[in-house]
Amino acid sequence: MSKTQKEPPAGTITPDDAFELIEKYKNDSNLIILDIRPHDEFEEEHIQGAKNLDYDGHEFRKKVDKIDKDKNYIIYCRSGVRGEYFMGIMIELGFHKVYNILGGFVGWKVSKLPLVK
DSSP, X not given: OXXXXXXOOSEEEOHHHHXXXXXXXXXXXXXXXXXXXXXXXXXXXXXXXXXXXXXXXXXXXXXXXXXXXXXXXXXXXXXXXXXXXXXXXXXXXXXSEEEEETTHHHHHHHTTOOOBO
């Protein structure tokens, strides 16, 4: 995604596109990065600025129903599979701008993008 391209619609985006969105909005509180991996994995390493919202299976719907639907979200899990599933739940609950990182955290690491350890 170059600087002249507009933001992609909600959906799965590449790690590089996610990084560009994060950089573009790093001082904007309207973009929230949600790490939906278990808390211990989040503590080990995560994307800078991410908040941990452990997917916790059936509890996830209750957790996300309490957060601001008007914000933009980038979500990721370990490999992208749960992220894709839970992105669908968020859209179903009325979230408009939700992005899932293709390949999840593994994809982010393979792309050699910055981490917090």
